[in-house]
Amino acid sequence: MERDDLIEYSLHAHHSEEKGKEIRKKIWMVTILLTVITVVEVFTGAFIKQSSWVWPFVKWGFIILTVFKASYIVLVFMHLGDEKKSLKYMILIPYFLFILYLIFIALWEALAVGDAWSTYGGA
């Protein structure tokens, strides 16, 4: 049964030709950005060895660039940046809280386990 007291949000998503042009321009800009980042990552990865003293910086650089790429995908391609604030933060905040906690606990635990192996032996 159709209900006329509910708002059909799907219909709000339409936009005009001019707006479309603007959106497409933004999409192509993001495409170029993501491609350039990936190319830079691959070349740095190929030329800088993991034994080199700059590697730790390169590694953190990669991680930051990854988060950078990810936020462009989520905010532009998935339109989360255009959604209502309540929706945006309901998705992002619980996720980040949980994941940061999990990363912390896993790395901390891995150090402890690594220590235990080197102290008490094992193959």
Add this chain to the structure above:
Amino acid sequence: MAEHSPKLDSKTLWGGKESPFQTSYGKLMMWFFLVSDALTFSGLLIAYGFSRHDAQDSWPIGEETFNSMPFLGHGYPLLYVALMTFILIVSSVTMVLAVESGHRMNQKGVVKWLIATIIGGAFFVGSQAWEWSHFIHGSEFGKIELSDGSQAIVKGHFGEIDNFTVVEAGRHHKKGAVIKDDLLHEFQHAAVNGKINDDGMIRLHDGSLAKINKAKDHEMKLIIKRDGSKNKVGDTPILGKAAEKKYYEAVYAGEKNRVIYGANLEQNEYGPQQYGQFFFFITGFHGFHVFSGVIINIIILLGVISGTYQKRGHYEMVEKTGLYWHFVDLVWVFVFTFFYLV
């Protein structure tokens, strides 16, 4: 996009009629699903990080493990994975263009960009199949166990095997016969089973004994990946003549499992056992997502072509599958960094 929605006061907003998120039920549920799926992938990648952090130097390095291109051979560190990443990003772009066309009710545009997305996705799945096959079959050298119990991965150019000359007849091959087929496969099979002796004689499947005629290897390098009584992880790699001597000592030892080729769920030639398992599970789980994404896109494409959404007045179905498709790309960005780059 919510910016088109009318502004409402908070009483109406939370009064039940209006969604506080000002978005449709379908899209909201897609976001819920994606958050839970993101948690699954994060769990897997963090578990991977745990093992890696724990194993330190014995863990394989991405650009050493993945350096092959289809048809071109070795020596292209990470280039193929980068290409795969690029293909997936582009297919994400074509998807967002399909969604944009949908917002202008441009049916032809949606069809065009959706087909492009499906082709990109199929390319990616195909590339992953190639990569799996390459990972499972392994390199020509394999990984060896040295005499002190340490393990080393082997880099360099493997000299081609010209033929086997039979010196002792078996059930199938006669004495003096020259075998030219399936050489590398026979060689690796015999090496794993300890069927090559230190004179360079190989015991073939049918019981015949043959001499291996093989070109010289070049620039061989042994990198220790497991501690032994003498060699330790992190030692400078063993090069040249010394490497060749140690390598053939292991391969021609006539002992089982002194050399490992490729990967399965129990062992692999790249590093610790967990490495192979994580590779299969994480890239497999992601590949399965891409595969189902391609199938879903095809179903939606059929809906677009038959005009279902044009009649409905909006292309929200394309937007929802689009969300899923971008998510698959998003996960790959992380897999690429943590599995291949760092």
